[in-house]
Amino acid sequence: MTTLKTKVAIIGAGSAGMRAYREVTKTTDDVLLIEDGPYGTTCARVGCMPSKLLIAAAEAAHAGSHTSPMGVTYDAPKIDGAAVMQRVQSERDRFVGFVEETVEGWPEQHRIRARATFETDTVLSLSDGRRVEAEAIIIATGSRSNILPFFENFGDRLIINDDVFSWDTLPGSVAVFGAGVIGLELGQALHRLGVRVSLFGRDNLVGPLSDPEVLAEANRLFTEEFDFHPHTDVQNHRRTDNGVAVDLVTEAGTQTLEYDYALIATGRRPNVDKLGLDNTTLDLDPRGVPIFDVQTGQCGTAPIFIAGDVNNIIPLLHEAADEGMTAGHNATHFPEIRRFVKSAPISVVFSDPQIMMVGETHRALTERDADFVTGAVDWSDQGRARVMGVNKGLLRVYGDRITGRFLGAEMIGPRAEHLAHLLAWSLQSRLTVSEMLERPFYHPVIEEGLRTALRILNANMQMGAMPPPRCIDCGPGA
Known part of the structure; x- marks a missing residue:
């Protein structure tokens, strides 16, 4: 039996595995990337990108349905299903092709096409009959649909x-x-x-x-x-x-x-059931996922790290990439471990109206018995939303009653994907609601609806009225 020895072995070449590989190779070329399926991330192949292509076609078909109040009407759209799917697949294959070209452009000696299972914490058995001995191993095997x-x-x-x-x-x-x-x-x-x-x-x-x-x-x-x-x-x-x-x-x-x-x-369910994790020293949760530190990616005290959808926390591409970086760094430098700050939580659903959530959810705040208050805006009466005929939905924002800090938001309504970013950046910058209200809001824009919700939130926290513009020439206390 051939035994390959490496500093870091990465199981899975998806978003997390690819990011981990890039991080590892900043320090060493002694790495093996093991994948038993086709190259190409879940996002590019069957997730984010093809779904947004289908949604784009749906939005085009639906575009004229709400314009009659503006004096503009359209005949029923003619939908060519074959043409819709041809574009979805063509553009999808283009995105997947970029991923495949990237991975296949990496040194051939770094890539193994086989299924890997654990024999011990540091030894993998490959489906092609070989074994891999690694100083550290990264699990980045993703997830799959859960079918009851x-x-x-x-x-x-x-x-x-x-x-x-x-x-x-x-x-x-x-x-x-x-x-x-x-x-x-x-x-x-x-x-x-x-x-x-x-x-x-x-x-x-x-x-x-x-x-x-x-x-x-x-x-x-x-x-x-x-x-x-x-x-x-x-x-x-x-x-x-x-x-x-x-x-x-x-x-x-x-x-x-x-x-x-x-x-x-x-x-979806994490792809952990065929990894032979029972052969390791790891403690597993009820779904068979290793117990791990979210800030280091390390599973217990073993030289095993986990990243991406397989960790069963937040199955989003940017989270997978961040976790891949963390796992890649710590696997390379093990036993020296660093803790990395997580980005502000942000999620978007590309329905119509769109849905977004930022920071702590209403459920999370309630469950931890947080002392929080809310502000809200009903999009039905928001100026720019009414102008565009997309005035549907509700935004609710949450703030800490004591400190005045912004905590999170949930929303269904227009342009939620863009408002989510403003709120996530504000949260990660640790802004108070008063400080958020000091930022500029153009007129007339959807973002003015956010300002309305923040003003109500600020008042409900009894933080006073919206702060006036700062005076450059005024002295202290003026």
């Missing part, structure tokens, strides 16, 4: 988001299970592209939202637009001759619904 057993009854008409992006054309109908980020984005996009869609959720949840008022507004908006069931009892999942069928149980009785496909979007 009863969904298997849908047979070959069960699909996940990966499958959507391989369609040659758009189907006639799809039942979507799960109102998280993936289910909401794809379900709404397919609806706007002319597919008959039913979205089945649980517990009235929408995406990652936790603020009861924002959540209620989101439920209202999406239920008004398409066949969204925020809390349902769906039984008897089954394959039929022409597709799939389910029984929807309501107070009015049981209704049988049929669709071409069942899209399962009920969360």
